[in-house]
Every structure is written in structure tokens, then in C-alpha cells.
Amino acid sequence: MQSETALRVVHEPAEGVDLAAAELHAAQFLEALGVSLESESLRGTPGRMARAYAELFSPRPFDLTTFPNDEGYDELVLARGIPVRSVCEHHLLPFVGVAHVGYLPGERILGLSKLARIVEHFARRPQVQERLTKQVADWLAEHVHPKGVGVVIEAEHTCMTLRGVQAVGSSTVTSTLLGTLREDARSRQEFFALTGVNP
Ligand SMILES: Nc1nc2c(ncn2[C@@H]2O[C@H](COP(=O)(O)OP(=O)(O)OP(=O)(O)O)[C@@H](O)[C@H]2O)c(=O)[nH]1
Numbered sequence: 001m002q003s004e005t006a007l008r009v010v011h012e013p014a015e016g017v018d019l020a021a022a023e024l025h026a027a028q029f030l031e032a033l034g035v036s037l038e039s040e041s042l043r044g045t046p047g048r049m050a051r052a053y054a055e056l057f058s059p060r061p062f063d064l065t066t067f068p069n070d071e072g073y074d075e076l077v078l079a080r081g082i083p084v085r086s087v088c089e090h091h092l093l094p095f096v097g098v099a100h101v102g103y104l105p106g107e108r109i110l111g112l113s114k115l116a117r118i119v120e121h122f123a124r125r126p127q128v129q130e131r132l133t134k135q136v137a138d139w140l141a142e143h144v145h146p147k148g149v150g151v152v153i154e155a156e157h158t159c160m161t162l163r164g165v166q167a168v169g170s171s172t173v174t175s176t177l178l179g180t181l182r183e184d185a186r187s188r189q190e191f192f193a194l195t196g197v198n199p
């Protein structure tokens with residue numbers, strides 16, 4: 001039987017991350033908020049907090065795999081419902097939802113999994129939803145040179161639902177359209193129809 005430690009997936013912290021310093025300050029932060037760290041289950045919490053945030057703030061590099069568009073496919077390629085897990089940069093609380101990422105191919109098509117990898121890459125850092133949406137779209141435009149790009153993100157911000165205004169059940173929708181998907185009304189409509197978003 002494998003031990004619990006052997007089963008744990010260890011994420012390498014990003015370069016320049018000082019986990020020991022983060023743990024020390026997390027302990028001081030919790031103590032300043034009146035949280036006692038004396039019980040057995042809380043003793044390791046500052047270290048877990050440090051590792052958890054290091055993981056959430058470590059953009060994972062990925063290989064860009066493109067293929068020639070030999071068939072001249074010129075309709076929309078759309079990956080729907082890509083999970084979004086990020087952290088708002090104002091409160092460092094999670095925002096969670098889905099992204100729909102599409103493009104109108106030019107001379108090359110992109111390995112499909114890369115659409116989800118791009119979202120994950122830009123989500124793993126302190127973020128605002130608007131910037132995340134635009135970064136994904138701009139990355140695709142810059143690296144794949146498609147005729148058009150469309151990105152829609154719908155997410156629940158826990159800083160807005162668990163605390164503060166406590167707008168439980170609310171979600172935020174952001175979108176970035178580039179190229180033909182921005183300029184051509186029919187393409188834009190088709191994109192939103194396929195994403196299921198009513199702008
Ligand atoms: N535009 C944008 N705002 C965000 C995002 N995530 C969180 N916020 C907002 O960031 C704002 C920070 O506002 P402040 O007034 O400085 O913070 P606050 O006093 O905690 O505000 P309340 O949440 O209204 O209690 C809040 O309105 C949050 O809802 C995001 O992705 N985009």
C-alpha cells in the first residue's frame with residue numbers, strides 16, 4: 001500500500017518563492033487575527049497556506065503545439081466550459097468558473113488542449129477577470145495568428161459572495177473579441193450562440 005506522502009502531488013514552487021518566509025508570515029498573520037495555532041490540526045496550517053498560495057501563483061509553462069491547417073478549415077473552433085480557478089488580486093480570495101475560448105483558424109490550427117492550458121497559465125497568479133480574459137485572447141492572437149479570437153469567462157468571485165456584499169448566486173461575465181469575431185456581426189453572433197452566452 002502506498003503511503004499518504006507518496007500519493008501527494010507536489011507542485012514545484014515558482015522561481016524566487018521563499019516558502020519558509022511565507023510560512024513564517026502566514027503564522028504571524030493568523031496569530032494577528034486571533035487564530036490560535038496550538039491545536040494539532042492547525043499547527044501545520046501556515047506551511048499549508050504557503051504551499052497552497054505558491055501553487056495558485058505558479059503559472060505552469062506549456063509547449064505551443066500548432067499544426068498546418070491543411071484542409072483550410074475556416075469555421076469556428078471553440079472549447080467550451082474550460083474550468084477557471086484563479087485568485088482575485090484585491091482580497092486573494094478565489095474566483096471560480098468557466099471559460100469558452102474560440103478562434104477562426106488562419107494558416108495553422110492549435111492543439112486543442114492548449115486552449116485549456118492557456119487559461120490555466122494566466123489564471124495561476126493574482127488576477128482580475130478582465131485582464132485574464134484579455135491575456136488569453138491576446139496570447140492566441142499573437143502566437144497562432146488566427147483570423148479571429150473570442151474569449152468569454154463566467155465566474156463567481158468569493159470576495160463578493162462569501163464576504164462583503166455577499167451577493168450569493170451572482171456571477172460575472174467578461175469577454176474579449178478580436179479580428180473577424182469582433183468586426184463581423186454574423187461571426188460574433190455565431191460565437192455567442194455557440195458559447196450559450198447572451199450578450
Ligand atoms: N473589476 C474587477 N473587480 C474585482 C475583481 N475581483 C474582485 N474585484 C473587486 O475589487 C474591489 C475592491 O474594492 P475595495 O473597495 O478596495 O475593497 P472592499 O472594501 O473589500 O470592497 P467590498 O468588496 O465592496 O467590500 C471590489 O469591488 C471587488 O468586488 C475582478 O476580477 N475584476
Ligand SMILES: [Zn+2]
Nearest residue numbers: 088090091159
Ligand atoms: Zn476580491
